[in-house]
Amino acid sequence: MLDPHRDYVLRTVEERGVRLVRLWFTDVLGNLKSFAISPAELENALEDGMTFDGSSIDGFSRIQEADVLAVPDPDTFELIPWSEPGAAEARVFCDIRHLDGQPFEGDPRQVLRRHVQAAHERGLTFYIAPDIEFFYFEQPTENGQRPKPLDQGSYFDLTTRDAAGNLRKETIRKLEQMSIPVEYSFHEDAPSQQEIDLRHTDALTMADSVMTFRLIVKEVAASQGVHATFMPKPLEGVQGSGMHLHMSLFRGDDNAFFDGDAQHQLSPIAKAFMAGLLRHAAEITAITNQSVNSYKRLVPGFEAPVHISWARNNRSGLIRVPIAKKSNPIATRIEYRSPDPGCNPYLAFSLLLAAGLRGIDEGYELPEEADANLFEMDDAALRKLGINQLPQSLSEALDTMERSELVHDSLGDHIFEWFLRNKRREWRDYKTHVSQFELDRYLGSM
Amino acid sequence: MAGDEATSARSIVVFADAVAPEVARALDLAGYSWKGVSSADEATDSEPTDGWAGAVIDCSADSEAAWAFARAVRKDDSGIGVLVLVGGAHLADLTLRDDMFDDFCLTPFHPTEFEARVRHLMWSSGVTTDVRADLVEYGDLSLNLETYQATIAHRPLDLTYMEYELLKFLAQNPGKVFTREILLSRVWGYEYYGGARTVDVHIRRLRAKLGEEYANLIATVRSVGYRFGQSRWGT
Numbered sequence: 275m276l277d278p279h280r281d282y283v284l285r286t287v288e289e290r291g292v293r294l295v296r297l298w299f300t301d302v303l304g305n306l307k308s309f310a311i312s313p314a315e316l317e318n319a320l321e322d323g324m325t326f327d328g329s330s331i332d333g334f335s336r337i338q339e340a341d342v343l344a345v346p347d348p349d350t351f352e353l354i355p356w357s358e359p360g361a362a363e364a365r366v367f368c369d370i371r372h373l374d375g376q377p378f379e380g381d382p383r384q385v386l387r388r389h390v391q392a393a394h395e396r397g398l399t400f401y402i403a404p405d406i407e408f409f410y411f412e413q414p415t416e417n418g419q420r421p422k423p424l425d426q427g428s429y430f431d432l433t434t435r436d437a438a439g440n441l442r443k444e445t446i447r448k449l450e451q452m453s454i455p456v457e458y459s460f461h462e463d464a465p466s467q468q469e470i471d472l473r474h475t476d477a478l479t480m481a482d483s484v485m486t487f488r489l490i491v492k493e494v495a496a497s498q499g500v501h502a503t504f505m506p507k508p509l510e511g512v513q514g515s516g517m518h519l520h521m522s523l524f525r526g527d528d529n530a531f532f533d534g535d536a537q538h539q540l541s542p543i544a545k546a547f548m549a550g551l552l553r554h555a556a557e558i559t560a561i562t563n564q565s566v567n568s569y570k571r572l573v574p575g576f577e578a579p580v581h582i583s584w585a586r587n588n589r590s591g592l593i594r595v596p597i598a599k600k601s602n603p604i605a606t607r608i609e610y611r612s613p614d615p616g617c618n619p620y621l622a623f624s625l626l627l628a629a630g631l632r633g634i635d636e637g638y639e640l641p642e643e644a645d646a647n648l649f650e651m652d653d654a655a656l657r658k659l660g661i662n663q664l665p666q667s668l669s670e671a672l673d674t675m676e677r678s679e680l681v682h683d684s685l686g687d688h689i690f691e692w693f694l695r696n697k698r699r700e701w702r703d704y705k706t707h708v709s710q711f712e713l714d715r716y717l718g719s720m
Numbered sequence: 721m722a723g724d725e726a727t728s729a730r731s732i733v734v735f736a737d738a739v740a741p742e743v744a745r746a747l748d749l750a751g752y753s754w755k756g757v758s759s760a761d762e763a764t765d766s767e768p769t770d771g772w773a774g775a776v777i778d779c780s781a782d783s784e785a786a787w788a789f790a791r792a793v794r795k796d797d798s799g800i801g802v803l804v805l806v807g808g809a810h811l812a813d814l815t816l817r818d819d820m821f822d823d824f825c826l827t828p829f830h831p832t833e834f835e836a837r838v839r840h841l842m843w844s845s846g847v848t849t850d851v852r853a854d855l856v857e858y859g860d861l862s863l864n865l866e867t868y869q870a871t872i873a874h875r876p877l878d879l880t881y882m883e884y885e886l887l888k889f890l891a892q893n894p895g896k897v898f899t900r901e902i903l904l905s906r907v908w909g910y911e912y913y914g915g916a917r918t919v920d921v922h923i924r925r926l927r928a929k930l931g932e933e934y935a936n937l938i939a940t941v942r943s944v945g946y947r948f949g950q951s952r953w954g955t
Contacts, residue, residue: 282881285868290876353878399915450928453880475921526915527900604917 279348280320287313287364290353296365297324297344298485300382302333302689303564303696304618306485308365309344320346323371333692334370334380342378344368350482355451356493367482379688382620383481389624389684390478393631398523398530400627403457403474403607404484406615407515408491409508410438410466411501421508423466424500437500442468445494452490454483463577464512474520474607477623484517484619506563506614507570514571516578517615520596521626522607523547532606538586538595539606545640548584548593548608550633551626552641555582555592555612557678558625559664560671560697561685562613566704569667571614574649579611583644583661590648592664612664621685628684669701730773731755732838733763735789737781743805746831747776750838751893759785760792774801774841780827783813790820801845803837805829856891858949861937863888872934879929882908886922890938890948899945919946 287295294310297319301307309326311319318324323343328334334342350367357363370381377384393400411421424437438461446456449470458471470491472483488504495502507514523530523543533541540548563572571578577589584593592612598605613622632638644661656662665671672694675681682690731753734743739756747754754776757763763772775793779786786804793802804821806813814824822844825837856863860873868884870877879887889907890898898906900916908918923946927935939947 279881282868282884286878289867289869290878349880349882352880355878399917401917450931451878453883453925453929455924455928473921473924476918479921524915524917527917 280317283320283348283351283366284317286351286353287316290362290364291360292353292362292364294357294361294363295319296354296363297346297368298365299344299368299370300485300618300620301331302380302382302618302621302692304382304485304616304621305332306489307331310363316346319344320348323368325373328370328378328380331380332696333689334378341373343371343373343375345371352452355448356490356497365486367485379686380692382618382624382689383478385685385689386478386481386620386624389627390476393523393627396631396634397525399525400477400623401474401522401524401607402477402480402623403472403520404480404619405469405471405516405518405520406484406487406504407462407467407469407517408502408504408615409464409515410441410468410495411503411508413496413499413501421501421503423464423509425466437498438466438468441495441498441500441502442470445491446470448490448494449487452486454486462513464509467513467515474522477627481619481623484615488615504615506565506568506616510570513576514578515615516571516611517613517617519610519613519623519626520607521610521630523630529603529606531608532603534603539598540595543634544606544608546633546638547630548595548633549638549640550630550636551593551608551610552582552584553638554625554629554632554678554680556662556665556671556674557681558622558629558675559612560668560675560693561625561681562617562622563671564617564668564697565614566668566700568614568616569665569671572612572664572666580663581644581648581656581661582664583641583648583659584608585643585645588645588647591644621689625681625684628680632680667701668697668704672697672701730770731768732774732776733757733767733772734776734778735763735786736778737785740778740780742828742831743776743778743834746829746834747838749831749893749896750835751896752838760789763789763792764796771798772800774803774838774845776803776805776838777821778805778827779810779813780805780807783810787813787817787820790817794820799845801841803841856888858891858894859937860934861887861891863891872930877929879926882922883926883929886919887926890946894949895947897941897944897947903945 292313295313295316296308296310298306298308311324323345325341325343327340328342329340346366346368352365354363354365369383370378372378390400410424442459446459449456455473456470457473460469462469491502504515531541531544532539572580574580579592581591583591585591586595586597594609594611596607596609610626641660644659665674676694734754734756736756737758755766757766777786777790790802790804802821804824805827806824807827823837823841825834854864854866856865862871870879870884870887886907900919903919904916923938927938930937937948941947
């Protein structure tokens with residue numbers, strides 16, 4: 275750790291009268307975890323980390339010993355813009371280590387660090403810009419109540435007395451105060467559905483940003499008595515919420531995905547990266563879409579991808595290659611459309627990078643572009659084109675993941691095994707649940 | 721006077737009948753604060769409370785008055801460094817005046833040489849690295865280099881360390897255009913993985929934090945890089 279960074283943090287705490295420093299980290303399922311320390315302890319924490327009992331954190335438990343270290347990353351030190359006046363608070367993201375200083379295998383941030391490092395060793399930096407969708411609902415008064423949208427607005431609507439618009443504006447202000455610049459924000463297709471697009475940055479910073487983003491969206495909404503949710507498909511019959519990821523690789527200052535002379539201006543690296551994503555897409559879907567509910571979004575008819583294919587301007591495929599404005603080399607990128615905002619961004623980014631790099635290392639061949647509307651084709655026609663579907667349920671996704679040597683290697687034994695165990699249990703709970711659908715359909719007729 | 725805009729705690733006094741544009745430009749681009757004077761009295765009257773950081777004396781026009789000024793500077797016991805600008809035909813003027821200057825620079829000069837000599841003058845006379853002392857101010861922006869605190873219109877501006885370092889470097893060099901590569905090497909200071917894209921990312925974050933009203937303090941100079949504050953040279 276560099277001394278001036280630490281100095282800067284300690285001095286800022288002093289000058290700004292910070293009362294509490296929140297140490298943030300993420301569990302295996304992508305939940306933000308936090309514990310607070312007093313400023314007096316911060317110097318020590320920056321130096322040696324803070325010991326805590328990780329055994330009750332999802333995915334952190336181990337058989338031998340429970341204690342782990344949270345080591346703050348001083349680059350991520352930020353004042354929290356919604357702390358009470360006169361009692362400033364700050365947050366800092368932490369890496370989780372063993373007491374002997376070794377990276378802890380259950381820490382998703384360390385997994386992503388490892389993959390980002392692997393890319394660096396090839397001279398590549400992985401950039402991501404997510405488009406994050408979510409819903410605003412009235413604060414539920416009781417458990418199990420159907421969600422009530424705030425408005426009946428639609429795509430790009432500028433609704434009058436737009437409560438959601440004000441929430442979005444306040445959210446963006448807070449995001450920007452926490453170093454998360456926003457590119458676009460607008461009302462999405464479904465009632466009360468919003469989209470906020472973040473500007474690209476390196477994958478590790480972006481994963482931190484997504485964690486901060488989800489918290490800020492919920493904080494701002496809650497302060498106005500509104501409930502914000504990143505649940506992938508909260509309302510039947512309208513679009514769900516996705517997190518499309520725009521990705522590129524840079525070699526120094528140059529976009530490694532751009533080749534002015536190549537077809538579609540996509541470099542061989544871009545094509546091999548895409549080929550890697552396509553070949554391993556089914557294997558990584560349990561991570562990019564980790565809930566039972568995720569698979570209710572991945573159905574035809576709601577602008578979510580179902581087929582493992584790519585195209586330049588066809589939104590039914592898994593990967594879209596947006597046409598860069600004025601063939602700007604820097605803007606050349608690919609958009610991976612299946613992930614939802616309920617995923618763990620550290621693990622999702624890790625697997626996307628690993629799959630893409632595998633494509634580059636092994637020289638995978640990019641399949642033909644699928645520019646027809648795949649939703650209108652029958653299975654036989656799709657088979658002829660060699661186009662498969664993404665897993666149709668969490669159960670299928672887990673089966674596919676379990677067979678994947680790429681996912682196993684990329685996540686490490688600890689997270690791989692824990693995740694499968696945890697999600698199998700979730701699937702079992704779901705499977706044994708007798709739903710309203712079944713009662714309505716079968717109770718009378720059978 | 722151009723030099724007044726880029727305020728830092730201490731200024732360089734420049735003696736000349738009329739400060740030559742190339743002198744003004746070189747000092748501005750190097751980020752120095754300076755004040756032109758045409759007499760010793762004027763220099764005394766306009767002297768900042770904490771004194772001048774150094775003196776640049778242009779002997780290429782009225783050399784008599786210039787050397788008189790140099791003598792006055794030496795007499796007032798401030799101990800500040802003196803750089804004289806002298807034309808090639810007048811090099812002989814330096815003879816027997818070794819006590820009256822610390823360094824000289826031939827005119828017309830190369831701006832880089834002039835800047836290097838000024839920088840060295842500041843260093844050798846014990847003015848911390850350069851005159852950019854504890855406080856950097858530009859318009860409503862203020863950076864306290866000692867406490868690392870930034871404010872805009874008296875509101876605290878909470879920055880991460882790298883955002884702060886970048887803003888500091890830019891604000892210390894207002895009006896000057898920097899390429900991404902220069903910013904990367906001067907601010908990050910080592911071979912950084914992200915390459916120059918890192919600079920773009922941090923500039924965006926800074927602009928976002930400065931807010932709409934002040935985001936344009938950092939201007940993008942197309943296909944070159946970035947400039948902080950107003951350009952004085954119409955670039």
